Amino acid sequence: MxxxxxxxxxxxxxxxxxxxxxxxxxxxxxxxxxxxxxxxxxxxxxxxxxxxxxxxLTGKYNPREGDIIIGKITDVSFGMWLVDVGCAYFACLNVREVPEFIDKGADLSNYYDFNETVIAQVIKVVRSKDINLTLKGQGLRKIKGGKIIEVTPSKVPRIIGKQGSMISMVKEYTKCNIVVGQNGKIWIKGENVEDEVRATEIILKIENESHTHGLTDTIKKALEEGTKNGL
Amino acid sequence: MVYSKREDGRKFDELRKISAKVGIIKRADGSARFQIGDTIAIAAVYGPRELHPKFLQDPEKAVLRCNYDMASFSVTERKKPGPSRRSTEISLVTEKALASVVELDLFPNTAIDVFIQIIQANAGTRCAGICAAAMALAHAGIPMKDMVAAISVGKVGDKIVIDLDKEEEDFEEGATDIPVALTARNKEVTLLQLDGEVSKDELMQAIKLARKGCEEIHNVQIEALKEIYKEDKNGQ
Structure with missing residues (x-):
């Protein structure tokens, strides 16, 4: 039985x-x-x-096809870039998967250079755990300015909320542009540093209290208070 | 001289006081502290991560690397810092005690690093280290078939005892120390060392005692792991 x-x-x-x-x-x-x-x-x-x-509840990022991730270019080699996405394996970004037209034999670091950060999408995870990325798609690009914070990958669904309710609320109140990668890296860019700091604090608060009940209300309250006091 | 009563008043099958805590090192992927009596071990797990040099990589499974070390202030007489013959051996047996439960084949070409520090020692350090490491691995989110608990049993004088302390280990009439590591579910032996003399019957009796002790330790390990997510029950 x-x-x-x-x-x-x-x-x-x-x-x-x-x-x-x-x-x-x-x-x-x-x-x-x-x-x-x-x-x-x-x-x-x-x-x-x-x-x-x-x-x-814990652990490193486990890549899945279709995930939007934020990664750093760690190596430029023949016909591809290697991207660190925060898991045990490097992700591979092929020249064919970027929106720009790249001439044969061109220096790839002119397009995406070491230490630059990109928002990319996982197109394939092969059996040997190698990850293939693409930059062709809506919102996928190189990141300029702003700051990146890291959270536990398993908490990402809570930060985004149901149909993005949580993250759009944070965006609205802090007037920041926020992109949440499935690998736990979050890019925040605001008009000034104060906004970015505030958004960071709120997101870390969400991460810490992710298991509590009525989280959306708590965060909304914190955001409203911050607006009253700070701005 | 007969060993009729234990120095610290414990029963012959009684463990020292155990406590455990998970998540003590913020920057590690997983970490744990395990204390039994005056022996304290802390363990940190990093990975799975890229393994260099590349020739050490295994394309079929991850490589588990353990590093056991005693802090120089952990013992009465200052221990010279750095690796020694003893710590290298203990690192190796710890590795083998844990490798059989960790699902290494899920992460080919990577390394999982386990660092064990003994910050206070009063016998049974390798067992405390294994207990801490097993908890740290679970906390790091690494898939495991089972948990591992370890305890030292032995013979002091003519008595079979569990969880020897330093005084018992140095008993003048001669003492035998047998560290045993067992998996929680199937009670499979993953570590068995022996230093001294015992008869076959006594050894079997000692292992039986170890099974009981490991069960107790395992309960503490589970409780410590669940402790950090306690609020989940009230929440959603």
Whole structure:
């Protein structure tokens, strides 16, 4: 007989038994041994249909196709750039994947140079974990000015909120331009430094309190107070 | 002389006081502190990250690198800082004790670095180090098949005891120290060392004792890992 041992949204540790019986199937972050399903990560249980998943609470960025990420160019080689996206593997940005027309034999560092930061999209993650990026698409470009902060990648969905509700609220109140990368890197650019500092503080507050109830209201209150006092 | 009573008044199958905390090093990907009696170990995990030099990379799985070290102030007589014959050996056995539970094949060509520092020592440091490292690995979000807990058992005089302290290790009639690491679920032995003399029966008895001790340690480890996300239950 199949039975679920833990409840939805419980915190589980590696090796903890999640379910017994063949009715359930192991999803991400869990595995089957014999009849039982065990967790392989520290995270929250998520049951969808027959699948038992564990959503990790910590850990490095795990790239997925379609993710918008923010990365730094770390190497310029023949026909491609290597981009550091904050995971264990370098991401590869091919010359064919940039919007500019680049002549054969041109110096690639004239277009995107070392230490420059780009907003890019993951187009492919191959089996050996190499990541392919593209700069062709809406909003994908090289970043100029502003500042970049880092948060835990697993907290990114909370910072964005439902249909981007949280982040658009922060944008509205702080008058900053904010881009959140799925890899936990966030680019903030405002009219002046004060705005950027304020947006940074708010985003770090969201990260710290990401597990609490009624987060949107708390953040809205903090934003309104800041507007009254500071500006 | 018979060893009829333990110096610190514990029962023969009683552990010293255990406490653990996760997330003590901010810049590390995962970290933990594990304290048993007066022995304190802290562990930090970095990675999976790129491995250099490149020839050390394994295209099939990640390389687990452990580094055990004792702080110079951790013992009564100042320990010369830096790696030694002893710490190199302990790093190696720690690595092997943990490698069997970490799912290394998910991160080919990378390294997972584990740094263990003993900041206060009163016997059982390698066991405390393994316990801390297992928690730090879980905290770093690295997939693992199981948790690992370790405890030293042994024979002091003619008695089989668990969790020896320094005084017992140096017992004049002779003491045998057996560090044991066990996985939490299947109780598989991932570390077994022996320094001294025991009969076969005594060894089996000691390992049985270690199983009980490891269970207790494992509960502390789980509690410490869940502690940092406690508020989740009240929240959403």
């Amino acid at each position: 199949s039975k679920l041992i833990v409840e939805e949204r419980n915190v589980v540790v590696p090796g903890e038994k999640l379910a017994t019986g063949m009715e359930y199937l192991p999803g991400n972050g869990s595995f089957r041994e014999g009849e039982d399903i065990y967790s392989s990560q520290l995270g929250l249980v998520n049951v969808s249909g027959r699948f038992v998943k564990v959503i990790p």
